[in-house]
Amino acid sequence: MIDINRIKRIWGTYSLVRKLSAINGPNVSKTLLDRVMYSSEALPLLGKEYWWFLFFGQDGEKPVQLMLLIFRKHGKKMLFNNKEMVLRNLGKNKFQAVTAGWVYDGKRLHDLGDTNAIVRIQEKSIVSEISGQKMILCGGFPDYRLKVGDTIDLNIKKANYLEDKDACGVFIPPFGMGWVDIFSDVDGIVLGRKFKGTSHLQKVVGATIFGPFHWGRIIFQNSSVASFFCLKTGKDSKKYFRRSLTFYDHENNEIIRFDNPKLKISKRKGATFLWIVKGKDKDKDFRIVLETYARKQFVMKGGGSQVYVEYAVTPRELSLKTRDRAITLDDLGKGVGTFEDAYW
Template identity: 30%
Template structure:
């Protein structure tokens, strides 16, 4: 489950008009939201607006958090806290671990909550209330370790206390704790330890973390990202590589997006993020970004006009072709397993996590051409989403 990156958002007036005119479900949602807020008693209306303000207050504070000397406090403040979620608010933690030893091993943990009732994978999650540092939520964890393994997919309790966030379901207990720049993840299932990972800042501290926010009116997000290294044990075997840990607060609906994070064996990383809406069978991008981090030179390259085309296969191993800026980026990925999730609240949202290998890859920079020969094999995840949910 990840979802947002960076602090730029491009929404044209033309696109907004198309959405309002033709996207009936989104129009209905906007109207219902406006009517709901307008008809609230004055005291509740004031409380709702103030709750939004608490999340996006003090723009200067966020800007200060981006400074190196304040990054520790800023990231830990988000990782180890609950927000007072307003209407349409969501809060979740997402962690992705990818091996860099040439294997296909990957591991995922996601848990979170919503301000309103929601059905996740057929299980009903009631509006969460924070009592004694705890609240109700949902937990999903799975891995590929030579075979696909399901670890958790159930209702759970989330606790945040003393620089530690703990998620407990009927089968597992997952604890994430520490302080910037060193953390631990400890997971046990039915009393047996299955995962113990030491998560640390990589040597290149220019590409390891970020804190950002973006709000437009009463909608937006606030997030903390960690791009760290890890090593430890998974299913009684050594496990090390690249970690992506994220804490996000979202106020607003989920709309479809395309997102992928690919880790290459030499430590290079490619990520793209393209949220979009589909109208009459045509997709309209709201935002478009593709970043490539070259581990050899420790430089970040950003590309525009990223395009993602997917091609189903009779065998089920779907392929994606990714390009950007007229061919400066070319990558082909192929899936080897997947997990599917559904979210329902008046509307339905489908979310698929596809684990992929990189079949072909090339990036042109101003002074060199980088291929799989330089980076080594790549693997990661492609998120495939559709629908709409409040």
């Protein structure tokens, strides 16, 4: 029997992706941010939905960094890091999914575990658990609180960035993904120690196959930000598409966007593991060398497969040249960020 209500809900998911794709930038309302963050959508075939929370510390040669993930997809089950996870809808804004996370404390990485958890979404909160610890995100843009048992307790506040939020998407029916990002300052307690730094909250929903990509975001001491993204045709492919490269020059209050950049991303193994990112368009040239200091891998199987590797990184070198000026790491101060390497 055809479930008309489910078809309507799936159509609503596609409508949301189309709406986010039409914005494709920072002009997103608080109402829409909260609506996307605090709801679960009906997932079509190849559908995926996840909440991804990332935090960078400010101090030390290897700053504290932590990540939390809530992930669900279309289907009844999946393998996540070789553990079978049951995926179930349990009513409106209640479902069984995967929760995972890690903390790098400045010296070593602590795995918070992979849990087949129940997730409940209410008007202004997401409640779940990870390895027996209650996990809750609550609040609304721009003020949130995130708590994980006695391990993590963070207050998330408005930051002074050139862009502190966005809504984006790609919609090519029957495929499409939409997402919102919230960039903030944060302080609180992590592993019993005071923590201060920056926060990136993201919610993603849509329908697409798993695929290879690179993504990175680096925040510098003077609040400037570099970000880049590309899809690839294979794990080791150098053919990139859906390329983007943006530098947010906080000191000069300028956003430098590369127009359909030519990207070249390579890795170098040695005493330290490096990622090297080069980007170029008709009048701009960018190069950054990222030194990795922590690594966490997730392997997902079921309805396709994906290996997703996160690297905690600090910039060793940076050069940005435009028609009228040049920027180096000396101008920006130290930085910290994440580099993602995902492949089939």
